[in-house]
Amino acid sequence: MVPSLLLEVMLIFFLGIGSQWVAWRYRMPAIVVMAVTGLLIGPILGFINPEEDFGNLYHPIISVAVAIILFEGSLNLSFKELRGLGKPVFRISTFGAFIAWILGSLTAHYIAGLSWAVAFVIGGLFIVTGPTVIMPLLRQSKLKPRPAKILKWEGIIVDPIGALLAVFAFEIIAYLTANDPDGTKLLMFLAASIFAGIFGWFCGRGIGWMFETGYIPEFLKSPAVFTVVILCFTVADEIMHETGLLSVTAMGITLANMGISSVADMRHFKENISILLISAIFIMLTASLQLETILHIFSPSIIGYVILMMFLVRPLSIFVSTIGTGLTFNEKLLVGWIAPRGIVALTVSSYFATILLAAGYPDAEILTALTFGLVFFTVIAHGFSIGWLAKKLNLSVEGRPGTLIVGSNVFTVELAKSLAKVNVPIIIVDNSWERLKVAREAGVPFYHEEMLSEQTEYHLDTMPYEYLIAATDSRSYNSLVCTTFMPEYGRTNVFKVSPYDKVYGTTTEIVSKVGGRILFRKEVNLEDLIDKINNGFVLRQTTITEQYTYKQYRDEKDEETVFLYIIKPSGQIKFYSEEMRTVPSNGDIIVSLMPRNKEKAKIQARLESE
Incomplete structure (x- = not known):
């Protein structure tokens, strides 16, 4: 006793x-x-x-x-x-x-x-x-x-x-x-x-x-x-x-x-x-x-x-x-x-x-x-x-854990398309029909409503989505969305694009300290990501093996490359984040945003050496 x-x-x-x-x-x-x-x-x-x-x-x-x-x-x-x-x-x-x-x-x-x-x-x-x-x-x-x-x-x-x-x-x-x-x-x-x-x-x-x-x-x-x-x-x-x-x-x-x-x-x-x-x-x-x-x-x-x-x-x-x-x-x-x-x-x-x-x-x-x-x-x-x-009975939400993206723009659409290619359920939510034009034309699933509204709570089925990314052009709104949904999704599954300010080097706003983990790198904000897409950057998949290690992969990439997420052999998605130290292992697939021309040159050089 x-x-x-x-x-x-x-x-x-x-x-x-x-x-x-x-x-x-x-x-x-x-x-x-x-x-x-x-x-x-x-x-x-x-x-x-x-x-x-x-x-x-x-x-x-x-x-x-x-x-x-x-x-x-x-x-x-x-x-x-x-x-x-x-x-x-x-x-x-x-x-x-x-x-x-x-x-x-x-x-x-x-x-x-x-x-x-x-x-x-x-x-x-x-x-x-x-x-x-x-x-x-x-x-x-x-x-x-x-x-x-x-x-x-x-x-x-x-x-x-x-x-x-x-x-x-x-x-x-x-x-x-x-x-x-x-x-x-x-x-x-x-x-x-x-x-x-x-x-x-x-x-x-x-x-x-x-x-x-x-x-x-x-x-x-x-x-x-x-x-x-x-x-x-x-x-x-x-x-x-x-x-x-x-x-x-x-x-x-x-x-x-x-x-x-x-x-x-x-x-x-x-x-x-x-x-x-x-x-x-x-x-x-x-x-x-x-x-x-x-x-x-x-x-x-x-x-x-x-x-x-x-x-x-x-x-x-x-x-x-x-x-x-x-x-x-x-x-x-x-x-x-x-x-x-x-x-x-x-x-x-x-x-x-x-x-x-x-x-x-x-x-x-x-x-x-x-x-x-x-x-x-x-x-x-x-x-x-x-x-x-x-x-x-086909009454469960099957497949890999999905990603819900708040904010429609050329970068989030490309990110959604890359996730869809590996059978990850995705949806883009935005209250602007004009901004959703990019998603509509790309054939990406979308929902036209304010993410924080009561209507969205009752009409949007969020069950398939385990991750939330806030990627609008408003830093305050991104932080508010993350803060609102953090109890539902969990602290490690809620992300926002960096509130980094190019003029001041770093933002002094309170929104940088609340609501969600900073996605990718602190120095790369949404404007940078959109500029890269507009300048011809592409999303590429690379598999890490014993012959081609993660260290080799990082050494080959230049500073312009942005590491986006990792796909584990189990199908689990891990997004790169400023607050999370993610180390890929053999069998992992890394998805990065990189320059098209430099990627072609590296591929050509590798083919010639082989």
Whole structure:
């Protein structure tokens, strides 16, 4: 056992983020790595048992963390995303959820052997997927926008619905089995659910209004939002258990659709907090399991139940509910397969196991094992299969990581053409139709819109593009674009042309120090690159081998040559940058901008020597 609670907290966060890193480094599903890590340090090796060690604080910590995670997910649910997807999302979240509830309850009764009362409670809970498991899978698989948005919306909306269905089923059962039936509790549940939704909307509108009118300073906005989220969840949950999830979801959706810029500014910070909480909570939940529970999940009844839930209940509910919605067969097949269960299922099932046992249902003892079995098997099966299945169904963004170029001019068009030759997805974005003439005439993919506008965010599919290059004639705009998209693309994948000034030798502007890495060389700005293209410079590929080393290649080039990027044998692109020291190795292809005449002369000399 870990000697102190402080050391245990450190270990949970360290292993949670460490699991995320291992998953990223070796391209594995993060939720699988976290689940295995939690099992190893908990029931298998016995290092920690958070449920025992944290005592009475364990369940409140889990509940607040789930509320924040669900709020962060719902904060991304803008109704503008639903253009063309409103019908399938609505059907899946309502009719599909109802079908999954009924079929799941029947399966729990006839296959898992649960009583009707317990089966309908757990059947309602198991319709959930949730952002804790869906978001990591979407980041990993790079799905096309339609199926990705459907899975995201379903996961966030159905999470509170599943918890409420379980509570509703329990209240119905308590009402029907009571010696003296009293509908007061049932009416209280319905009233509490309505109150939770309205209270969440009120909290969202209230905090949004305070942001817009300046009643909250910038440095307090993030702390204020988190405080109101906890307030919103706690008030609703104290009135009726599990309605707090509905309340924070309503608050998040309300804020997401108010169009407040400061909310968008905080989104990446909240996403980082959410990733930290998901990592820690998943470790805590799996580490708190008992070894007997883990062994119990391999019983024939639980395995049979899990198989039917995965291969019959989920696909059938999706295919039936999406009839006439315009989804293709491949999209239905993918959405019908992907339904991993996560933190909400684990936390809520433990609550219902307790109250059902207290209510006189002894078969509720297996709920924890049943829930973990469904969570573990779905996380592994869907985590490892989503990428492969998406490619087979042509629903993933395939090919090499692409490059998005902001700014249309003769240099960016030539750069885009060279990238396209090696099958790198490219697109040029510019708000000037006149400047885009160069791209149009060259047949380069383009998008006519302001890169920083809200329209671009919802209409331009940025999924295929891993790199962003800002190459307009405005230094300030380039820095602004890079700063805006740095959280999305990553600091090492965002570039801008050099803000170098020929007159002063170097720029004293602040834009040289913020937003993005300087592309190529600091001394070569956009004007230089355009001049070189206009003066006949060409882009050439050269392969580095044992016979023709990188040192030889550099020695042959003069000062006018600009090294642009390297193509690794794996297909990865590495752009030359002032802040990155890139050293090519054998098998790498270097693309450079060089004088046409000098290149011809060198080629001729080499041919003559051979």
